[in-house]
Amino acid sequence: MAPMSNPTVRAIVTDIEGTTTDINFVHKVLFPYAHAKLPDFLRENAEAPAVAEQIQAVRDVMQDADASLEAVIATLLHWIDTDQKVTPLKALQGMVWADGYQRGNFTGHLYADVAPALRQWQAAGVALYVYSSGSVQAQKLLFGYSDEGDLTPLFSGYFDTHIGHKREAVAYQRIVEALDLPAESILFLSDVVEELDAAKQAGMQTLQLVREGTQAGTAHACVESFADIAL
Structure with missing residues (x-):
């Protein structure tokens, strides 16, 4: 797939399961x-x-x-x-x-394309956030003890189900309010079409990650890798 490019993106909110991380993990x-x-x-x-x-x-x-x-x-x-x-x-x-x-019983799995892209985006001044159904604590642990080391310094914030259900637009409206940015300047990344639908209803830009085993939808632009997202 051709790289996606949008210079209006000021913040990226990313899902974890199926997006940054193999669901099998x-x-x-x-x-x-x-x-x-x-x-x-x-x-x-x-x-x-x-x-x-x-x-x-x-x-x-x-x-x-x-x-x-x-x-x-x-x-x-x-x-x-x-x-x-x-x-x-x-x-x-x-x-x-x-x-x-x-205890070192496991490390947080990340797809190989994730950490380089996150570092590049953060260095370019794009604010990075996580929104997952897993707790904020679990999110910080996964990125803090990741395959690529501690990536938590790259992120400006984390959201979980306390902000709302991931398939309801009101959750994304609350995230927009928390980020204090125009909704259209926020890009949401997920593998789940229903989550992307809800984010789009809240005015966010959306992009579906089509990893192995993911079914591509038709309502959102699709990429197979973070490396395909050029900001």
Whole structure:
């Protein structure tokens, strides 16, 4: 595909799964690790304030204020198994993954074209942001312990499901407000057409990453690599 070029872009907001990172890393490394480690992590740390806050948030979602810790654990494992985008789950997964990254059990996967492009764009004065259904903590861990080292200094900010659902335009409207830039000067990168649709409704520019296994849509310009995006 021909390189995409648009000199009006002042900020780029990028998705992670299927965009910067192979979905298999999330589903075959991170999710199984959290599934295996989360039960004991909660049993050992349930009284810690940050953990207790998320356990209570799980009970709120369950609509069962008296749910036992074991019931909370069972619910969390079910959410992992069914890939639910539930905010307290994402927060707790982030805590478990932090330990895994710090122990060197894995590094954050990035496609080879991602880090060079991010460095080039940031050096050119384009502000970089992440918007993922994974928690901000998990995002910072992935880029902080990435295959290419610590890339967190490249980013100006991070957004997760606290800002809104990734397939709803209101979330992108809130991001536009947070960035305090004209919507049309913000480029959103994702592999998911429904997310791109929502960003476009909010006035953003959009670009679909068509990685291996991704089905190209027709409503948005497509590229196969970050190297194809010339700013």
